[in-house]
Amino acid sequence: MESNPIPELLPGTLYLLILRTLSHGPLHGYAIVKRIKDASREGLRIEDGSLYPALNRMLVKGWLTSEWGVSENHRKARFYKLTPEGRKQLDKEAGEFDRLVRAIQLVMRTA
């Protein structure tokens, strides 16, 4: 494990991951981190410290809204939800990301 550290996130992909994670429904901050960690089979980890700045920047941009609710273990938690604009942004960024990855892979295989 130590010899194979978790890779750094590509710049700009944090927004994309959060948007994607929220596309199934509202989640609180910790659940977002956990969902990303699980989905990537621990291949990706989001720094706790950078999650909230990112979430708030997305709130400012109007991609997300937030609401206080109750978590699965009955604690008060803030849930984040995708706005229609956020969904549009997700489609756009996902497309861009796909193209980027495909291009990189092409280069890696053929060059």
Next chain:
Amino acid sequence: MAFCNEIGNRLAWLFRRSRFDKELEEEVRFHIQARADELEQAGLTGADALRQARREFGSTLRSREETRSAWQIRWLEDLGSDLHYAARALRRNRALALAAVASLALGIGANTTIFSVAREALFSEPSCRDPQSLVQISVSGNTWIPMPQYRFLEDAHAFDRLAGMNIQMVVNWRDGNRSYRLAGTRVTDNFFEVTGIPVAMGRPIERGESDVAVITHGFWTRHLDGDPNVVGRTLELDGKPYTVVGVLPRDHRMLAGFGFTPDLYLTKDPIEVMLYARLPRGMTRQAAYARLKPICREMDRVYPDVNRKWAKEIRLSAVGGVERLEEYGQGAISAVAFFGMLVVVTAIVVLIACANVSSLLLARAFTRSREFAIRMSLGGSRGRLVRQLLAESLLLALLGTGAGLLLNLWLTRLLSGVHIPTPLPIELLLQPDRMLLAYSVVIAFVVTLATGLVPALKGTRAGIGGALKEGGRQTGPAGYTLRNALVIGQLAVSILLLSAGLLFLRNLMYATSFNAGFDTTHTVTAIFQTVGGTYTPQRFAALVDTALERLRALPGVEAASPASAVPLNPFLAFNRPGGRFRPDAGSRTVRVEYNSNAVGPEYFRVMGIPILQGRAFADSDGLGTPPVVILNENLARRLFGNTNTVGHILRFPDNRDVRVVGVARNSKYATLGEDNAMALYESYSQQNHTSFVHFIVRTRGAPETMARKVNETLAGLDAAAAVETHTMGEIFAGALLPSRVGAAILGSMALFGLLLASIGLYGVLLYATQQRIREIGIRVALGATPGNVFAMVVGQSLRLVAAGVVIGLTVAAVAVRPLSMFLVPEVRPADPMNFVAVAFVLALVAGLATVAPTARALRVDPAVALRHE
């Protein structure tokens, strides 16, 4: 769009910041707790789990800080805290801040008020539909066109929508058993349709209508008590019933501009009109001109006129803004120049006030230079410091401009109510608008930079090492030099203001005391106007004779005369014809322009104008006798040279021959400022008059008491006639009004500027003295006498004043020259006495400002001063 949303979100955030902080804290706590729960499930003990979760999260403080910064609008918050800090600094120096704001406010208030008045009087848009496609047309270089020619253009379908108006009409209104003279604007029946002037109540005048009127809001409230049922009411105007069909809104602005406000618009074709056309959609003015030109050529064929070529000098101009102004020619130019001068003068006052504030801030910045040096050495950016210092001047500028705007609102409210009874009454409708706001924003911006930029840049430039090494005590020569320069500048522009103020003051003094060339103390004048069409010339002449008889019979009346014009009368200007005259009916012609008056035999006696050669008119100079004229000295010299003029024959441009029977002394005719004006008098009874005359009456006692009796006597002659009586003194006061206004504004601005400059000088001297207390103490300890100390402070003052005076006089000598256009010719701007007086006044005030700092320096006790450190 997205960007706007973002700004909106950020601004909304500003209002729920404290809640945001609490919520964020709660959220982070939940996050850590959730992780701890999970770790506990994986087998850790509660305390370990929590510790581990905390470690994993990292610095909550940093996370919070970063999260918050996601929302912040950095510069806005910085500005907020800078202003907050600046407000605290100002509160600490309340008296200084108040003085700074008050002096800025007075200057800005005066400046913006002049801006408001000038904008309204000169550049306001008239009330009409789509002013862009409405044009005013002048042909043969004249804005007035006779009615037959107007009809010709209409019949030629030059433009489908052509309308005419005549603003210079006086209408008699009979209300009960009294008659009033109203300023009526006569319009063609389609005028309202073409211009689309909105009415507030009722409806506009419509095509095909006659004997209807639309009244203005002012007339409605002033004379009809705001009668709500006024629409449909009948007014007896010039002996005929007119039906009121509509009332104009309060903010009606006439097409003629300049704040001219008639009492009513009525349908009646005048003799000549000003021409307006609505251009079809898309037609350019060039196209309209091309269309008009051949029609005017045709008009030249149909109506040949030796003096006017219709197709010449055709102009189409806008009905608002600069173009309308150009259409008014010379009068408009001097009005613009006058307002321009006032704007400049008041702006100078604002600048003097700025210099004081700047000097103050400069002193403060230098005393804080040590603090700044430390902040910069600790990594504070200079830009940030400059911004912080600028915030202080921004705050002062905002407060000053705000207070200035309040002053503006008050002054403009006051001026809005003023009704100036010129032939076409002037009433300005001054309202704050977006332009005023924009202008004020610019002023605030300029004031901020003018007061703050130099102190902020200079104050933060002191090198880190320097400021720290010298213990922050030394303010450095740069500070002195700059503040000295500011004071010299203030003194110099004060000289300029004082020079202008003095000129206007002398102008007023001269105008008040000088001899208009006729007597103004024992004269009553009356305007007498009958309803047009009721008298034949013979019957009107008989009426005038009866009036004169009855006036002369009044006890206390010495003499009485009819006249077609009254000098210096704002109610009816002189007719000023001109043309080529042939002296002695010979071949030589002389082109002259003169003031024309037709007067009775006693006129010269009534007015106290001496006849220098020949005789006054006589009762025998009536209809059917050879026509005779009297010239004033200027015209006599112009036409006949220095020879004896009496007995010569003069041929008018229309080939009438008249005989000169006398020469009257020069006097003033149209304005007090005129120079070498020429005048020609004809015999009143040799002319045909049918409705209008002035009576001028010489009284033995004070004229005020006689005015009423004269009025009653004349009103008893014809109940339908409108009569207005004034003493010559009142008329003279009206003629003095421009001089009074000029002297009042410029005089007060000059004094205010001088006061501010002397405060500036006082401040700089006092500050310099305080900075040098230790030096003075050493000098005194080493044997300097009070005389030496005195010489030191007074010497500095003298150097500043001398530099200011020299620069100021040099600038003023050139800058006040153009003012001659506003002054009577006897007051010369280049008069060296003006400058001597101004320099003397400035030196006197500067001396007073030096007293306190000198006293402070003389009180320095070396023992105390040296312990000071």
